[in-house]
Amino acid sequence: MGTIYLKIKIKKSDTETEEIRNEGIFFENIADALCLERDAIIEIDETNYKQIIKEINKKFSKYDTKNKN
Numbered sequence: 001m002g003t004i005y006l007k008i009k010i011k012k013s014d015t016e017t018e019e020i021r022n023e024g025i026f027f028e029n030i031a032d033a034l035c036l037e038r039d040a041i042i043e044i045d046e047t048n049y050k051q052i053i054k055e056i057n058k059k060f061s062k063y064d065t066k067n068k069n
Helices: 015-022 026-033 049-063
Strands: none
Touching: 015 026
């Protein structure tokens, strides 16, 4: 099975979600709902987004047909 990337868009004003996130159980709950181990879920935020984007680009660059002749 390959990697699946998800984007979760939540309003900053959603206080209930922010409380769950601060408690450290937001991504744990998502992992449980998907029957995954917690370490299968990676939070991308302002501290690590550049590295994650590089990794995604590297992984999928082999499928990029724009730059191939």
